[in-house]
Amino acid sequence: MKKGLLSLLVLMVLCIGGLTGCSFLGEKEDAASNQQTNEKEEKQKELESEETNKAIKTEEPQASDAKETEKETNKAVGNKEDSTEETSKSKETSNDKKTETTTDKVEVPVSQVNWGSAWTRDINTDRGVITISEANGDTLKFSINATHTNNAEAARAGNINVGDVEGTAKVSGNVATQTTKDEDTGCRVKMTNHQSYIQVEAITDCSMAGGLGVSFDGKYQKGNIPETDWWKEDETNDATSDASGEESEEPVNEEAPVEDEIPVEDETPAEDTQSLLTHEQAEELIRKMKGYSAGDPMHSVYYSNDDENGNYVIHDYEDVKDDPNTPYSEAHEATLGWYSVNPKTGEIRDLILNP
Known part of the structure; x- marks a missing residue:
């Protein structure tokens, strides 16, 4: 009985051991299979990695070449832009110089008319003198002094009226126009230079700029013509006439006319002999x-x-x-x-x- 039980126990142990052994063998086979699969996957990964690296190495020179090409292109574009900027700057500089030259020509007009320094209205009863100063480009400064008297008798009596006007004039061609009115009198004149004389015209009412009868209008000859004592000469002639008491008469030619002499007609035009x-x-x-x-x-x-x-x-x-x-x-x-x-x-x- 006991031997039978032992035999059964032995058989049970053997069966259990066999089952356990089979299980271990299965696990080992599974582990080996898994290991082989892992090794294949790792090799596949290594192969893929190597192919990827080769592909990267192949693309790197191409990328490098592309970068160098891009750099050269950018450099060329930069050089072209620099050249364009330099050309533009050169044109701007040239245009600026032309503009400056043109501006200089416009801003500095030079009058070709000689305005001199003095001009004279040489009229005994209405003498006048123009004095020109600081004639520069298109402007000049001037003053006009004028007098008026009715006749020699009034001049001898000291009845001489005086007037004057002065200011700055803008020159255009041969015409100088006073820029602003005289502050005290409101007088403003225009002077036209005819080289040998200046013609003065009043632009505004200049009656307040002088005494009775004084006017600045008229023709002024070139130069400062000295004033003569014309009233004294008339006074001398009057005194001589008064002292004699009568006017001298021209001697009468009492010679008989020659009959054969042909009278000569006066060739002087009647207009010239007219008083x-x-x-x-x-x-x-x-x-x-x-x-x-x-x-x-x-x-x-x-x-x-x-x-x-x-x-x-x-x-x-x-x-x-x-x-x-x-x-x-x-x-x-x-x-x-x-x-x-x-x-x-x-x-x-x-x-x-x-x-």
């Missing part, structure tokens, strides 16, 4: 035309100057009183008209309506 009107006679013509009396305290008519054709220029103005109680000696002048009188024919022309 000329005096300044006073021209003034009187204007007074009669305007209906002024000789002693009219309000209206004044005075000779100003000769025009280019030798006609007398007459100034007609009115003495205006701001206060009725103010004497006429303190009134200011207001121009009523300018007239031209032909000294040969007495013809009158209105210079305002028919300049």
